[in-house]
Amino acid sequence: MKIRKSLFIVIFMFGVVRVFAQSQPLKLWYKQPAQKWTDALPVGNGRIGGMVYGGVVEDHIQYNEQTLWTGGPRDYNRKGAVKYLEPIRKLLSEGKQAEAEAMAQQHFMGMKSNELNYAADSAKWFNAMKDIRPPLKSKEWTPITLPTEQGWETAPGLEGLDGAVWFTTTVNVPPDWQGKNLVLNLGRIRDIDFTYVNGKRIGSTNGTAYRKYTIPAADVHLGSNQLSVLVVNFYDKGGFTSNTKTLSVYPEGRESDVISLAGAWHYHVQDDNPPAYPRYNADYQPFADLYLQFPKQEITDYKRDLDLTNATVHVTYKADGVNYAREYFSSAPDQVMAVHLTADKPGKITLEALLSSLHKNYVIRKIDDHTLAISLKVKDGVLRGVSYLHVQSIGGKVVVSPKSISVTGANEATFYLTAATNFKNYHDVSGNPEAICKKQIAAITTKSYATIKAAHIRDYQKYFNTFSIDLGKGENADLPTDERILKFGKSPDPSFISLYMQFGRYLLISSSRPGGGPANLQGLWNNLLTPPWGSKFTTNINLEMNYWPAELLNLSTCSEPFFSIVDDLAKTGHETAVEHYGAPGWVLHHNTDLWRGTAPVNASNHGIWVSGAAWLCHQLWEHYLYSGDKGFLQKRAYPEMKGAAEFFVHFLVKNPKTGCLISTPSNSPEHGGLVAGPTMDHQIIRDLFKNCIEAAKVLNIDRAFADTLKLKYSQIAPNKIGKYGQLQEWLEDKDDTTDTHRHISHMWGVYPGTDITFKTPELLKAAEQSMKYRGDEGTGWSIAWKVNIWARMHQGDHAYLMLSKLLSPADVSSGKEKGGVYHNLFDAHPPFQIDGNFGGAAGLAEMLLQSQGDAIELLPALPTALPQGNIKGICARGGFVLDFEWQNGQLKNVEVFSKLGKTCRLSYAGKTVDIETQKGKSYRFNADLKQL
Numbered sequence: 001m002k003i004r005k006s007l008f009i010v011i012f013m014f015g016v017v018r019v020f021a022q023s024q025p026l027k028l029w030y031k032q033p034a035q036k037w038t039d040a041l042p043v044g045n046g047r048i049g050g051m052v053y054g055g056v057v058e059d060h061i062q063y064n065e066q067t068l069w070t071g072g073p074r075d076y077n078r079k080g081a082v083k084y085l086e087p088i089r090k091l092l093s094e095g096k097q098a099e100a101e102a103m104a105q106q107h108f109m110g111m112k113s114n115e116l117n118y119a120a121d122s123a124k125w126f127n128a129m130k131d132i133r134p135p136l137k138s139k140e141w142t143p144i145t146l147p148t149e150q151g152w153e154t155a156p157g158l159e160g161l162d163g164a165v166w167f168t169t170t171v172n173v174p175p176d177w178q179g180k181n182l183v184l185n186l187g188r189i190r191d192i193d194f195t196y197v198n199g200k201r202i203g204s205t206n207g208t209a210y211r212k213y214t215i216p217a218a219d220v221h222l223g224s225n226q227l228s229v230l231v232v233n234f235y236d237k238g239g240f241t242s243n244t245k246t247l248s249v250y251p252e253g254r255e256s257d258v259i260s261l262a263g264a265w266h267y268h269v270q271d272d273n274p275p276a277y278p279r280y281n282a283d284y285q286p287f288a289d290l291y292l293q294f295p296k297q298e299i300t301d302y303k304r305d306l307d308l309t310n311a312t313v314h315v316t317y318k319a320d321g322v323n324y325a326r327e328y329f330s331s332a333p334d335q336v337m338a339v340h341l342t343a344d345k346p347g348k349i350t351l352e353a354l355l356s357s358l359h360k361n362y363v364i365r366k367i368d369d370h371t372l373a374i375s376l377k378v379k380d381g382v383l384r385g386v387s388y389l390h391v392q393s394i395g396g397k398v399v400v401s402p403k404s405i406s407v408t409g410a411n412e413a414t415f416y417l418t419a420a421t422n423f424k425n426y427h428d429v430s431g432n433p434e435a436i437c438k439k440q441i442a443a444i445t446t447k448s449y450a451t452i453k454a455a456h457i458r459d460y461q462k463y464f465n466t467f468s469i470d471l472g473k474g475e476n477a478d479l480p481t482d483e484r485i486l487k488f489g490k491s492p493d494p495s496f497i498s499l500y501m502q503f504g505r506y507l508l509i510s511s512s513r514p515g516g517g518p519a520n521l522q523g524l525w526n527n528l529l530t531p532p533w534g535s536k537f538t539t540n541i542n543l544e545m546n547y548w549p550a551e552l553l554n555l556s557t558c559s560e561p562f563f564s565i566v567d568d569l570a571k572t573g574h575e576t577a578v579e580h581y582g583a584p585g586w587v588l589h590h591n592t593d594l595w596r597g598t599a600p601v602n603a604s605n606h607g608i609w610v611s612g613a614a615w616l617c618h619q620l621w622e623h624y625l626y627s628g629d630k631g632f633l634q635k636r637a638y639p640e641m642k643g644a645a646e647f648f649v650h651f652l653v654k655n656p657k658t659g660c661l662i663s664t665p666s667n668s669p670e671h672g673g674l675v676a677g678p679t680m681d682h683q684i685i686r687d688l689f690k691n692c693i694e695a696a697k698v699l700n701i702d703r704a705f706a707d708t709l710k711l712k713y714s715q716i717a718p719n720k721i722g723k724y725g726q727l728q729e730w731l732e733d734k735d736d737t738t739d740t741h742r743h744i745s746h747m748w749g750v751y752p753g754t755d756i757t758f759k760t761p762e763l764l765k766a767a768e769q770s771m772k773y774r775g776d777e778g779t780g781w782s783i784a785w786k787v788n789i790w791a792r793m794h795q796g797d798h799a800y801l802m803l804s805k806l807l808s809p810a811d812v813s814s815g816k817e818k819g820g821v822y823h824n825l826f827d828a829h830p831p832f833q834i835d836g837n838f839g840g841a842a843g844l845a846e847m848l849l850q851s852q853g854d855a856i857e858l859l860p861a862l863p864t865a866l867p868q869g870n871i872k873g874i875c876a877r878g879g880f881v882l883d884f885e886w887q888n889g890q891l892k893n894v895e896v897f898s899k900l901g902k903t904c905r906l907s908y909a910g911k912t913v914d915i916e917t918q919k920g921k922s923y924r925f926n927a928d929l930k931q932l
Contacts, residue, residue: 026502028481028825029305033315037062037527038811038822038832039482041306041313045332045456046513046561048419049524050290052328054304054315059292061328062527063337064285065385066517067423069594071282072382076110076572076597077579084108085581088665089653092676100665101604101674108580109607110589110599112278113380121275126232129164130194132270134228141168141266147187147247151237152267153530159358160379160529162235163272168228169265171249179217180251184227186211186261187242192232198225210242214252227261230270235277236530272360276380280601282593284520284535286527287419288357288374288387292339295350308499308506311460312453322348331456332513335440337417338456340449347395349410354403355389358529366402371441375434379529386433387419390441392449414449416441426568426596463509466554467873469498471866482823485809494866497844500807503825504841505553507834508546514560517594519546523834532831537565539612540590540669541743545781545835547619548752548788548842551626552849554873554881559623563636565596566616570640573598573613577647585647586640588612590669606670610651610663611681613644614688618752621691625877628900630698638695642702645692648685649712655731660717668729668745677731682716683749683756689713719749719756719763726773727756727766740775742782744789747771751785751792754852758794768793776802780810780819780827784839791846791861799847800863806840851876855907858884858891878902880917890927897922 033055034040040051040062047067053060084107091100114121135141144155146167152158158165173182184202186195192206195213198221203213231239240247244262251257297319306313313328323344330337341349355364355374362376371390377383389405391398396410407413420436422429444452471494476484484496511523521542522535537543543562550559573586576598581587589600590609600607620637623629652661655677663685664676672678689709696706722733729735729746747767749755756763771789778786783806790799810820810828819836820828827836847861848871856876870885879900885892891908898904901919905912906929913929924932 026308026499027305028308028499028503029303030480030482030823031302031304033302033304034824038826039824041304041824042507042510042523042525042826043306043311043313043328043330043337044510044524045330045335045337046509046511046516046524047332047335048330048337048417049511050328050330050337050417051525051527052313052315054313054326056299056302056317057294057296059294059315059326061290061292061337061339061417063287063290063387063417063419064524064526065287065387065419065421066524067421067594068285068287068378068383068385069282069423070285070378070381070383071113071279071593071595072429073427073595074111074113075575076280076595076599076601077576078107078109078111078599079579081108081580082578082582085665088674089676092665092674093656097673097675104600104604104608104665104674108600109604110280110576110597110601112280113282114276115278118275118278122234125271125274129230129232129271132164132230133199134166134168134196134230135268140268142268144265144267145263146265147240147242147244147262149241149243151190151241152233152239153237153528158267158269160360161269161272162233162238162277163274164230164232164270165238166228166230166268166270167240167265168226168267169261171225171227171259171261173220173222173225175222177220177251178222180220180254181217182215182220183250183252183255184211184213184215185246185248185250186213186229187240187246189229189231190233190237190239190241194230194232196226196228196230199228208241210246215249234274235279281534281536281591281597282381282595283529283531284522284526284594285378285529286358287385288355288359288362288376290339290389290415290417291354291356292415293352293354308502309461309464310457311464311506311510312457321345324348327453329453329456330510331452331459333455333459334444334447334452335418336444336452338449338452339415339417340412340453341414342412346411347409349393349396349413350408351406351413353389353391353405353407353415355387364403366400369400370398370405372400372405373437382429383421383423384433385419385421386437387417388437388441390416390445392416392445416444423594426572426594460509463555463557464502464505467505467871469501469869469871471495471498471869481825485807485821485823485825488807489804492865494869496807497803497866500821500825501553501841501844504549504837505555507837508550508555508558511834512546512558512561514557516561518543518561518565519834519838521833521835525834532829532833534593537592538590539588539592539616540609540745541785542781542833542835544615544619544752545784545839545842547838549838549845551622552842552845552875554875556623556627556875559619562616562619563623565592566620566640567636568596569598569613569616570643572596574643581647581651583647583650585643585645585650586613587644587647587651588616590667605673606667608665608674609667609669609681611666611684613640613647614684617641617644617688618684618691621695622877624695626875626879628879628902633695634699638692638699641688641692641695642705645688645705645709648688649708652685652712652716655717658717659715661712661715662717662731669743671741671743671745672730675730677717678745679719679727679729679731680745680748683719683746683753686713686716686755687753689716719766721762721766724769724773725766726770727763729770735770735773737773739773740777742778744771744774744782744785747785747789751788751846757853764793776805778819779829779833780806780821780836781829781833781839783819784827784836784843787840787843788846791843792850792852794861796847796861796863797865799843799861800865803840803843806836845874849874849876849882851878851880855905855912856880856882856896858882858894858906858908859886862886862889864889878904880904893924893926893932894929895922895924
């Protein structure tokens with residue numbers, strides 16, 4: 001009989017050691033190397049993140065450093081914007097939304113970078129570009145396949161390019177087209193084209209409109225015709241971005257007689273230095289790439305895995321009778337990424353290591369006989385980066401050239417990679433990245449690989465080992481992860497759900513550590529110079545969702561970077577409150593970045609949303625509820641909560657129709673345009689006022705201010721039920737029952753708020769009706785939010801349905817991505833956006849335990865698909881940590897550990913018990929909640 005070895009996790013808590021078995025190995029694993037970035041496996045130490053491809057002939061580790069962004073310190077606020085606040089409000093009150101949005105766009109949005117100088121600079125540059133003719137020499141042209149639907153930046157060598165680029169191809173006109181005008185269909189081009197046939201310009205268009213030009217018959221030759229297009233792109237995607245069917249030419253009136261122009265073209269970069277395009281926000285940037293090139297070999301038994309229990313990635317395979325192994329991790333104690341290569345026979349490690357970067361301005365140089373460096377500068381920004389690659393080997397020969405490191409015939413080799421920038425904080429960029437890298441590499445040269453690895457695992461496990469979940473095995477548990485994803489919706493695989501939840505915890509530990517910055521839209525990982533949505537901190541749900549699992553899943557310490565960004569935003573947000581609203585306190589709109597801009601950005605129909613600060617403060621209060629840390633509340637949370645509340649005391653105005661206080665101007669993210677009084681705002685503001693009142697009571701301060709908040713609280717426009725029985729999203733009863741928008745903002749009061757609960761049954765029923773109208777589809781993070789909402793409604797099977805959709809394959813056979821997960825379990829918006837991973841992990845926890853009300857509810861939304869399981873280390877408000885087990889859908893037992901010594905109220909299946917606890921003690925109960 002074969003006995004499976006169990007993995008044991010040890011938890012150290014208040015001096016108590018608890019050991020329990022994890023029945024399934026927590027690994028993502030594959031039988032092949034990564035083919036694309038969303039196949040690669042992530043490692044991270046909170047500051048340095050890597051994506052490991054695990055190739056055999058060439059391995060690729062794309063890496064990031066958390067502080068490498070575009071832009072620089074600047075004032076994001078528009079001076080004098082406050083003059084337009086009342087006129088915008090007046091237009092909205094008169095029902096003139098379009099006029100209000102137009103005024104707000106012109107006068108109320110924040111300032112863009114380079115906004116004042118751009119018009120003159122770009123006109124001068126553009127005028128020089130449009131008079132240039134295509135090059136004649138063939139050696140100046142490079143092959144390319146068109147169209148590039150996601151922009152020319154997806155073509156090798158054109159990553160991140162902005163500017164003017166020529167494209168050319170030949171069109172062979174058949175004899176029966178002679179004398180005919182031709183129709184040239186170029187599809188969508190970004191941003192401006194100047195199109196020539198046989199050297200004569202036939203058209204030019206600005207914008208993303210579809211291009212369709214007529215070529216006069218007199219300008220067409222029988223046989224070969226030269227088509228040349230100069231594309232001028234100022235920022236972001238450039239080039240031919242329609243599909244292959246669109247790119248074509250045909251005789252006028254004979255559309256069916258078409259010649260496709262999709263396929264082989266040539267390009268020539270005319271100028272890739274346009275003036276810096278005005279931007280509301282900065283973009284998070286990739287840092288560089290490490291390539292490990294090996295001799296070609298025939299291999300067998302390939303395996304690639306990520307072990308969540310110790311935060312290490314592995315690649316193993318056999319070649320020529322030798323077993324090769326690689327191990328990768330990103331160490332927080334030593335601030336390096338490590339790649340360790342071994343073979344089971346001596347002298348078999350031979351490779352060349354190279355560094356490269358997508359950034360145009362980079363230099364590679366030799367530091368010493370074991371160290372290579374790359375230095376780079378971000379385009380249109382103030383930040384510089386330096387990275388050192390250091391090698392240590394046992395046996396063999398090491399040669400460091402000015403461009404690479406070669407290792408020949410070693411028994412084993414270890415590469416250590418570090419990276420740093422000149423960023424110190426959002427208003428100081430005087431750091432010395434060279435000195436930082438030099439110091440970090442010097443510190444590890446006296447240590448063995450075993451010592452560095454042991455320190456990494458010890459540090460990581462102090463976070464990870466605070467929690468365990470086991471939902472049973474399932475029939476697909478032994479399959480590779482990519483195969484499990486494909487089969488998940490067709491057969492039960494409960495251990496896959498456990499793996500996904502723990503993967504979410506792994507990502508949070510890896511991307512958000514004390515002393516660093518918070519997880520952004522992609523956590524720590526980004527491979528694009530123009531990432532989706534800038535990979536920023538989007539604060540109308542996404543940044544907050546990143547931290548939903550932190551308290552509940554015993555990772556409270558990982559919230560420290562979140563608290564740090566709130567500290568910064570409270571300062572910059574005060575300036576915005578003054579300049580845009582003439583208000584005290586602080587305000588935050590829907591996006592921010594490394595430089596902590598808080599002004600409204602993008603477009604007035606969704607960028608003027610005032611509740612970001614209040615939502616961030618909700619999570620400050622949640623940390624207090626879980627931790628009981630009165631020092632945190634007094635010194636950090638309450639002052640920022642009070643500041644956010646002071647803003648709304650000033651900002652709220654009386655609705656002349658109802659007499660209620662409303663939030664105006666604002667937006668129901670990112671839906672319905674600029675409005676007065678969106679429901680979500682009022683739910684969040686009530687939550688903020690309620691929490692401030694309670695915090696002032698706990699701290700025994702600010703009684704007069706608390707009384708002001710109580711009065712204002714009672715006057716805020718209430719939640720309303722509309723004509724379809726739905727919870728209204730706006731003041732007016734104008735919800736559309738066919739609307740399936742991804743944002744479900746008016747559900748904030750259900751989750752994460754507590755404005756709508758089982759104590760308000762009519763409102764809860766209306767919220768459920770709204771959820772049914774919105775439907776069960778959505779982007780990744782939207783589906784994750786729905787998991788949590790249905791769990792809060794105690795509808796476990798519906799919550800599980802949403803979780804199943806969240807775990808469906810994003811890479812579908814049709815080639816069109818959808819919400820779900822990629823092969824590496826990254827969440828798909830699509831494209832990748834990490835908040836769905838975090839929201840999904842939190843949603844599963846909400847099914848199993850809730851404590852937002854008067855009691856700790858056990859298994860409040862247990863789905864029938866998860867009839868058995870056990871969980872250890874899940875946290876509840878009031879400072880409690882719980883372990884419990886269930887079988888056949890019923891609670892079996894529960895143990896409660898009290899961190900604070902408060903009264904514990906437990907609730908299960910209609911039974912409720914109260915127990916007085918002592919700090920540091922545990923209490924056990926049976927299924928009937930009788931103490932054992």
